[in-house]
């Protein structure tokens with residue numbers, strides 16, 4: 001099925017006020033229209049759909065449209081009315097092998113994926129579908145600021161976009177239609193098309209009046225808060241020294257007069273970091289995922305554990321915010337090897353090296369680390385929801 005998505009943004013936004021049309025006014029640092037295009041592209045991507053994008057602009061706005069889209073979207077000059085703008089885009093799609101077309105207001109900056117898929121799914125069986133929300137408030141008839149009557153709200157809906165159609169049918173409907181129309185559903189119905197009502201969304205607001213900018217900002221703020229999911233984990237590990245000539249710390253082999261004793265390669269720093277990630281995910285510790293009783297992990301390289309923990313974080317929807325590892329030992333000296341350790345840990349976790357810290361401290365010759373009986377490591381990690 002080949003789909004086109006038309007975004008109509010050629011209006012002058014007279015009701016919204018401001019020094020320029022509402023679709024060009026700034027919302028959280030970028031024009032409303034940039035939010036609309038981004039949300040359409042994100043919804044399509046999340047829904048696993050591909051669509052040809054057409055942006056209908058006022059003839060005066062073509063240059064800034066090109067600047068905004070960088071030439072990735074087809075620009076069409078709009079008309080005097082919304083239906084004339086839509087018609088121009090529909091005509092431009094003739095002979096382009098388009099089966100289905102979605103028509104969306106440029107003034108609706110937050111298209112939820114569920115609204116998009118609801119319309120596309122309904123188009124499998126009907127020639128037209130559009131999202132709407134049932135009217136929930138009581139309805140009054142007003143006369144000079146007095147209630148002059150009430151009206152039954154049952155069966156009434158607030159229409160939204162994108163409104164979706166079988167391409168050939170809506171093009172024919174537009175060509176036949178006379179007079180103004182508030183939306184494409186009206187044009188489709190006047191041509192006898194059966195239109196399904198799909199579920200709209202409160203976030204899918206249309207900026208119409210000045211107060212709608214504040215509503216749009218509140219939606220953006222709520223979404224940002226919902227994304228503020230940060231998890232913190234810590235890990236601690238100790239390995240004793242044994243006879244040997246090198247240690248492996250945070251993935252780096254360092255010549256030393258002793259080795260670290262362990263079931264795996266005894267990389268105490270990497271183990272602490274791995275446990276910190278499991279801890280942040282509330283997924284136990286290394287022993288749970290790689291039991292020491294299982295002979296297959298004997299002598300295993302510790303990157304296998306860290307790689308597993310980092311991938312598990314990714315599968316659960318998190319990426320590394322930052323990681324901080326402290327090695328506690330008198331010797332070997334860690335400082336000269338710290339940059340290589342940070343680079344190796346970052347490589348394994350799939351994050352930028354600037355997000356990883358490795359540092360060291362002695363314990364002033366106190367305790368088992370001070371007596372050089374072994375090395376301890378502590379690690380802290382933050383995970384950020386994607």
Ligand SMILES: Nc1ccn([C@@H]2O[C@H](COP(=O)(O)OP(=O)(O)OP(=O)(O)O)[C@@H](O)[C@H]2O)c(=O)n1
Pocket residue numbers: 008009010011012013014015016021023056078079080081082083085086105106107108206207208
């Ligand atoms: N000649 C027109 C008129 C409207 N639209 C678009 O249709 C959508 C919905 O219309 P509306 O909210 O009425 O926008 P405006 O016409 O710009 O607003 P107003 O009526 O307040 O002037 C908007 O994205 C608007 O840019 C369009 O492409 N071409």
Ligand SMILES: C[C@](O)(CO)[C@H](O)COP(=O)(O)O
Pocket residue numbers: 082105159160161182183184206208
């Ligand atoms: C299609 C539409 O968004 C339906 O709500 C339409 O553009 C609304 O325009 P209106 O002039 O604000 O009614």
